[in-house]
Amino acid sequence: MGQIEQRLAALGLVLPPPMQTPSGVVLPFPWVRIHGNRVFVSGHGPLAADGSLAKPLGKVGAELTQAQGYEAARLTALAILSSLKQALGELDRIEAWLRVFGMVNAAPGFNRFPSVINGFSELVLEVFGPVVGAHARSAVGMAGLPFDIPVEIEAEVAIR
Amino acid sequence: MGQIEQRLAALGLVLPPPMQTPSGVVLPFPWVRIHGNRVFVSGHGPLAADGSLAKPLGKVGAELTQAQGYEAARLTALAILSSLKQALGELDRIEAWLRVFGMVNAAPGFNRFPSVINGFSELVLEVFGPVVGAHARSAVGMAGLPFDIPVEIEAEVAIR
């Protein structure tokens, strides 16, 4: 078991299985696209332990509180780590997190997007540490997200 | 004629001319920015055969049906291929599609953004095949897009 997976285990974090695509939907793209040492991560949402979309669905500031949005961002981090493990074999290959684009399904009047996406950033920093885990970030409010997921995050990382 | 252009011709696909910028608007940036083997594609919308903005304009889920949104995403793919051909000379130089960021002008309550942006992804896969054409992707709902275009897509590709 690699060092990052040991760290996940020590923190009690379990990666979900790959996303169960909702029926009737075709997603003709990979969750992770590797090119040389560059790794592009498709937009992911939060997953439950069985790989289905995590509940609750909806907009942060309406169907979800800010705290529930934070938890959704944390689950999104685990979903992305799951996809990265599947694509890379070994999470220790990640040399640096580079860019994180955090999208929040925004109810009118809600604007605390950074506090929501912190659920993602803080988990990445806990697991990878401040050198590898640091990332440029935006955290912004969207008019809508697929399947009414509350959070969607895309990213780029560099590998060895 | 290169292999990709032969493929476009075989599929009966015709690239539009460069976008006719709506009057009174200044767009002080290139449609494609090349740096080494990296190629950044500015946000494009769907174009008609004469390079004007394709109709209908508006939000998907209101002025446009999902099927019309899909068609707009398909036209956006052709607009991007046109810009890439102009910038690169030859579409065969594209070694890999990397990242696709698909933005849908979203009517309240519409959330089938992936099914809209599939109009882009499926065309790219038809033309470039599954190895070169694969791409990381997000497909999300925006509060608004320039000129009320229904779809806007930005991307990055790698060239030889």
Next chain:
Amino acid sequence: MGQIEQRLAALGLVLPPPMQTPSGVVLPFPWVRIHGNRVFVSGHGPLAADGSLAKPLGKVGAELTQAQGYEAARLTALAILSSLKQALGELDRIEAWLRVFGMVNAAPGFNRFPSVINGFSELVLEVFGPVVGAHARSAVGMAGLPFDIPVEIEAEVAIR
């Protein structure tokens, strides 16, 4: 003083100090992430001369006119240059602007996002010139932005 800073001075442009984070907010990420010759710029908003968020806050097309949005985008460019100077030491290290993602806090019915984000692009072109300063760009409307800032911009540049 480097050439870019001389140019800023000749244009009468002054970079703001680093952003004063609003109280009660944790932003666990750097404003700039450097990896090799790639530089990722986190989403920035407009800053006042003291590093606080520039006023007015709100949506362009409602609380702000288009002209005020343009000015906010211009201030966002200065905020980004300030972060880049702090991270790079010397702005002359910038070899090329690559990608600019311009997000406008959009009031319903407003769609002139390119004319707003031109405040950013035109300043970058004035300061860096057309070769280094050229960039791929999207300019789009968001449902919300942190702290109700009117404009947020993220970017990537290449350094020597």
